Amino acid sequence: MECKGIDHYDVFDGDVIIFSVDISGVPEEIRSIAQEIDGCDYDPDRFGVWVNYDLADKEFYLVTEESAPEVPGDAPCNIFYIDQDADKRWFKTDIPQELLDHIFKECGKIVADREKEQAEGQKGDDMMERSYDETILCLPGAAEEKQWLAEHLEVLSVRERTILSAAMAREPPQDMAGAVNCLLSLDEYEVRGHVGSYTALGEFSLFEQCVPQDQQAYFDLTALGYAYEDQHPGLFIGNCYVEYPASQPVMLYDGGELPETEGWSVRLKLASEAVPAGVWVKLPDYNEVNNDGPGEIRLALDELRVKTIQDCRLLDVRCILPCIQNLTGQYDNLADLIYDGTNLGILLDERGQGSPGFPERFAAALEFENCRRLNDAVNIAGDLGSYDVISRGRFLDKVTEELSKQEWAKGGDAVKGCFDYAAYAAALAEQQGYQTTEDGLNYIRKRDSPMLEQQRGGMTMQ
Numbered sequence: 001m002e003c004k005g006i007d008h009y010d011v012f013d014g015d016v017i018i019f020s021v022d023i024s025g026v027p028e029e030i031r032s033i034a035q036e037i038d039g040c041d042y043d044p045d046r047f048g049v050w051v052n053y054d055l056a057d058k059e060f061y062l063v064t065e066e067s068a069p070e071v072p073g074d075a076p077c078n079i080f081y082i083d084q085d086a087d088k089r090w091f092k093t094d095i096p097q098e099l100l101d102h103i104f105k106e107c108g109k110i111v112a113d114r115e116k117e118q119a120e121g122q123k124g125d126d127m128m129e130r131s132y133d134e135t136i137l138c139l140p141g142a143a144e145e146k147q148w149l150a151e152h153l154e155v156l157s158v159r160e161r162t163i164l165s166a167a168m169a170r171e172p173p174q175d176m177a178g179a180v181n182c183l184l185s186l187d188e189y190e191v192r193g194h195v196g197s198y199t200a201l202g203e204f205s206l207f208e209q210c211v212p213q214d215q216q217a218y219f220d221l222t223a224l225g226y227a228y229e230d231q232h233p234g235l236f237i238g239n240c241y242v243e244y245p246a247s248q249p250v251m252l253y254d255g256g257e258l259p260e261t262e263g264w265s266v267r268l269k270l271a272s273e274a275v276p277a278g279v280w281v282k283l284p285d286y287n288e289v290n291n292d293g294p295g296e297i298r299l300a301l302d303e304l305r306v307k308t309i310q311d312c313r314l315l316d317v318r319c320i321l322p323c324i325q326n327l328t329g330q331y332d333n334l335a336d337l338i339y340d341g342t343n344l345g346i347l348l349d350e351r352g353q354g355s356p357g358f359p360e361r362f363a364a365a366l367e368f369e370n371c372r373r374l375n376d377a378v379n380i381a382g383d384l385g386s387y388d389v390i391s392r393g394r395f396l397d398k399v400t401e402e403l404s405k406q407e408w409a410k411g412g413d414a415v416k417g418c419f420d421y422a423a424y425a426a427a428l429a430e431q432q433g434y435q436t437t438e439d440g441l442n443y444i445r446k447r448d449s450p451m452l453e454q455q456r457g458g459m460t461m462q
Helices: 028-041 097-129 143-154 158-170 176-184 198-208 221-231 296-304 334-354 358-368 374-382 392-403 421-431 450-455
Strands: 002-012 016-024 047-054 059-062 079-082 088-091 190-193 234-237 240-243 266-271 279-283 313-319 387-391 442-446
Touching: 002 097, 016 097, 028 079, 028 088, 047 097, 059 097, 097 221, 143 176, 158 176, 158 190, 158 234, 158 240, 158 279, 158 296, 190 296, 198 221, 198 240, 266 296, 266 334, 279 296, 279 334, 313 334, 334 358, 334 374, 358 374, 358 387, 358 442, 387 392, 392 421, 392 442
Parallel strands: none
Antiparallel strands: 002 016, 016 047, 047 059, 047 079, 079 088, 190 240, 234 240, 266 279, 266 313, 387 442
8 A cells, every 4th residue: 555645634623633644555355345335436546544643742643443334343444435425434454554654754744834834923923912112112222213113113004013023033123223224124025914824825826826726736735835935035924924025125224314214195093893902004005906915904904803994993094294184084984085095105106107306396286285185185196297396496597598588688797787587587486377385495386277377478487
């Protein structure tokens, strides 16, 4: 007889693992009885044995059946045939010790894999359970760094905290400057949601590689999960697999001025009956937009133990745009808030399809419109091309260049020195519908504004 492989295994009550092992080459007398049982439906590939692994004693043993109608006498049965009705028919045969040792060895590989998974998962769970106040805010560093860290740790989303746990397990920061850089590098990690074991990681690998459906059943998913880990090193954290960046993250903070974090538009703190204290969500959630597996929203819902956004209530909300005020009072529907927050995030990331000076132009447009509402900010960002923004210095240069063509300007520097170019440029800007931004650095106007239509005329500066 030979071992053909492990068909499946189950863990019962945390006490024992039962392995179903496929066997070939069973004695002729047993095959004959099985043929009589199933007739033309007989399948020689349905023979097997059961092996148990005692988790407490860490020992393997062969499972036997004390009696079976097909076997005369009271000898315990140790091999079975699965008939056409999926019932086990037990038989008695001599199983060589060499074969048993081989079966135990193959089952032992799975036990070792499970123990490694559990160790990795426990490592990740330990990181998730640690208080960041204890592990980060107690590190050596400056008071400004501690304040920056406290403010940013407070609003970390479920997804970001999962990444932070993996990042700190990989390379614990030695001081607050290192912790700042750790937080600034979170977007360089990948989170595979609902992938909490090597088997699940193998299933994810099948999906990512677009393996045809009819071929998927022939893969050893656990082995495939280990192969994926070799190619994409990472760590299991809870029910997620966090992939480390391909290269060491760039250190953005060198101890000088503390940077502001980017890559988000709105942060929501959502609560549920199960988790009344709430958790944070960062928008935009590109996983949700691209239907690319669990992301910010799905992981937060898992943490809150609810199915949909409608099962949540809003505790707090913050926008990356300082001008947007009272967001909690702007929306009756939480889904609408998430929709606008996502759209704003996408527009900010696209930066006006790469147009130069987008942040400055957007900030000027928000100020020009006295924007206070999120949906207005989304509309402004999407229609930024209808605003003319030009620096006061550039406008003055263009005015000076145009005036140099005047006859009086050809009289030399003595004549030109008598003319107030700056005052003329300011008056012309106002005439053409421009307003000065609050910082005094730029002019801005909207092309279709009623005021601009009334004041059109004279020299046009674009």
